[in-house]
Amino acid sequence: MTTERADAARNRAMLIATAREMLAEVGADRITMDALAARSGLGKGTVFRRFGTRSGIFMALLSDGERAFQKRVLTGPPPLGPGAEPLERLVAFGRARLRFLAENHEIARAALDGRTPVPFGPPAMMSQRHLRMLLQQMGVPAADLEILAMQLTAALDVPLLLYTAPQDGENSEVTFEDRLARGWEDLVSRLSA
Template structure:
């Protein structure tokens, strides 16, 4: 007997793999069509043609759906940082890369603000993404390639990472701001550039 995705009893593992790919794709399609509030476990199961138990095993909770989407996009973002084109990726001067990283990170967080808020499970703060430590490591590496004299680069890296803190940026991009998300992103990005240029001034 075949299941919703054409799976027979002899291809359980193959079905599991297809479901793992099918569910996030379906969730993104639903988000493109409607608000995050309307994406529920039941709605996703119905749209994907799968049982609710399958969705539950894949994500655990409704918040888990959004966390999985955030994790996937975070990995893609980090890939751009590690091997994408300059100035975000390798090949540009360290100061240019530092500015580009902050601008890209701000854009990422504001662009994912609805998914990030929906990823809350009630026991954790607003997620900044699972790679916050990599942000600090990356910033520290770039600072080490800039002549900053006797500056404490470890502390400076922590402080600059805090300026890209997810909860702060997501709060600033909330509905209490009168600007559009694009305007907020541009102001914050320019602020990051001004900050970094002043910190790294010879």
């Protein structure tokens, strides 16, 4: 692993901070490589080298948030972090993952440019390993634990969730995120039955 040069690290931090400011002020649709370069005071070449494409800006923003999320999973307080029963952690993980996706909805949508084959590859792999470990600890009798963990991961990281929100008036007092979280809890609770 190569160490990032100090000036490159400073530029990256400045670009991320500037992108976050722009996101809050003008929204994802107005963030372009040119606008980010102009706002940060760095050259366009620096922005292109750092991110590659416009979606790369948003992938970098997601990566920062993902690192913080993973830290909470690995070392944070229970039930998301270690110390709770596996089912309780499984429920907490799904709820936290869905919350992360909801909080980063605009960023995640902007990160999808059609050229990225697996938009959430590394985070999905972390989720899959974590879910597999919890399922194993629960003693879930699965024909293929790896496939079950993959399917559960898909329920939390599917880009379709970024675009789908049911339009029914019956549940107007309950948010889509709450409904997804309840569905997740119902699904994983059935695994321990």
